[in-house]
Amino acid sequence: MNFCSHCGERVSLRIPEGDNRPRHVCDSCGHIHYQNPRIIAGCLPVHGDQVLLCRRAIEPRYGFWTLPAGFMENGESTEQAALRETLEEAQAKVHLRQLYTLTSIIHVNQVQLIYLADLPEPHFGSSSETLESRLFSEDEIPWDQLAFTTIRNALRFYFADRRENHFPLRHIELEPGTDRLLLQR
Numbered sequence: 001m002n003f004c005s006h007c008g009e010r011v012s013l014r015i016p017e018g019d020n021r022p023r024h025v026c027d028s029c030g031h032i033h034y035q036n037p038r039i040i041a042g043c044l045p046v047h048g049d050q051v052l053l054c055r056r057a058i059e060p061r062y063g064f065w066t067l068p069a070g071f072m073e074n075g076e077s078t079e080q081a082a083l084r085e086t087l088e089e090a091q092a093k094v095h096l097r098q099l100y101t102l103t104s105i106i107h108v109n110q111v112q113l114i115y116l117a118d119l120p121e122p123h124f125g126s127s128s129e130t131l132e133s134r135l136f137s138e139d140e141i142p143w144d145q146l147a148f149t150t151i152r153n154a155l156r157f158y159f160a161d162r163r164e165n166h167f168p169l170r171h172i173e174l175e176p177g178t179d180r181l182l183l184q185r
Contacts, residue, residue, distance in 0.1 A: 042070065042082050052090055052135055064145055150172075
């Protein structure tokens with residue numbers, strides 16, 4: 001960041017009085033520009049014994065499979081964001097069950113929330129962000145073609161939890177600078 005969005009003057013990176021982290025601070029008007037993590041919300045849609053995955057038509061990871069998810073917009077709840085992203089990416093209407101995975105992706109300043117959801121009817125499709133959508137049983141999951149570690153984690157947790165018929169909230173922290181699990185609660 002080079003210029004203040006309030007007055008247009010230069011900013012400098014410094015620790016404001018009473019703070020403990022470097023922030024972009026306007027040299028003229030003194031406005032502090034906070035940068036916060038981005039929230040990603042999505043669903044793990046389930047129909048019978050299958051899960052719905054989308055093949056990405058956008059970068060990053062074009063052509064790889066993922067759960068329908070994306071950045072939360074201002075003015076919506078995490079649940080609304082998850083439902084919207086599922087409709088936008090997979091053309092699917094789902095019923096949310098519960099928050100299932102909460103992942104802190106520290107090295108890219110993101111928090112990902114995946115809701116366990118029911119897909120009552122097998123109606124889904126593609127969009128400008130999705131090459132195709134498809135239902136997969138556990139033995140059909142293209143594990144080596146999944147777009148993100150967070151998606152792989154959510155799917156592995158789901159299939160293990162399904163065997164126990166117990167779906168606890170999974171709180172995950174990825175090791176900074178990697179996609180390795182640092183902590184799982």
